[in-house]
């Protein structure tokens with residue numbers, strides 16, 4: 001994508017592999033990939049075409065961060081004067097406003113498990129073709145939701161189809177699941193999202209349905225994930241072979257054994273529960289109380305998951321409510337992992353970069369600073385291994401390079417793209 005050569009020198013390299021930070025380590029970027037690090041980078045930079053040099057003395061060089069759970073088009077405040085706020089045209093433009101804000105926070109990739117219309121597929125293509133500046137996007141379409149699932153209507157008329165500007169699409173039979181998976185794959189999604197019940201009290205989707213989606217999607221090259229807070233759903237999702245599971249609050253030891261045996265990662269996404277509970281001015285008190293209780297349950301189940309060696313991934317659910325302002329909270333989950341699950345800051349940085357590449361479909365190609373890897377690199381002016389809270393804070397992001405190209409942070413107003421309050 002880019003022919004430019006960039007040498008980042010004298011920074012402390014935190015390479016995303018889990019290796020200890022290495023002071024004074026150079027990184028050379030050529031043709032959109034990391035071509036060399038350390039003394040080899042300095043040596044190679046001295047030959048060949050001109051090199052732009054970034055002096056990172058006193059700063060920290062990391063892989064571009066990955067938020068594994070962002071909704072670009074779920075909650076969209078409507079500016080006054082917009083006549084058709086539910087139109088695909090409006091929804092797409094509104095979602096596009098978020099893109100620079102995410103880059104500015106140091107996040108060069110987002111995995112998007114559900115949105116309106118095919119907004120997120122369109123945004124992905126706009127970014128990939130250079131129409132828009134934005135993070136790399138791994139896009140689902142509308143979430144496949146049975147009656148009683150998180151995105152279905154919870155009041156009559158029960159048999160009404162959900163409109164295209166709703167994030168869920170109703171699937172009530174096995175055929176519905178297969179047909180919708182085929183439709184979305186034909187439209188170019190990277191990911192199929194299945195949505196079980198809100199809190200996980202009821203299992204609304206069967207193992208056979210999940211397995212049918214997995215079979216269909218995998219054959220067509222798409223991944224599958226599921227909103228699954230319940231015990232039975234989590235176990236059935238593991239047995240059906242989804243690619244990763246969201247939440248898993250009520251997973252028992254036996255359920256987690258099934259997840260571990262299948263080698264499936266879990267992305268708990270604590271951030272949205274805690275942020276809603278602490279900062280959601282429009283969230284009813286009874287919902288806040290339930291969120292806090294369920295957060296404790298989920299922390300306990302994820303401690304048990306971690307103890308079993310299950311890979312935990314990091315996402316925030318930014319954009320799923322007005323309080324989940326895109327651009328503001330992307331670093332929140334990493335700090336939560338350190339505080340509640342006993343990971344070190346260095347370990348969560350590795351999860352947020354190398355491990356999270358899984359949910360971009362780019363495991364082994366993205367997320368570390370090693371020769372041959374995609375050149376997504378950020379430079380921070382503070383040490384995230386000492387202060388994990390700085391991850392995602394635009395104030396500390398000095399340089400963002402995506403696909404080997406430096407992003408002009410100065411041209412992006414900080415308030416652009418924020419959801420209307």
Ligand SMILES: [Zn+2]
Nearest residue numbers: 069071317320
């Ligand atoms: Zn979500």
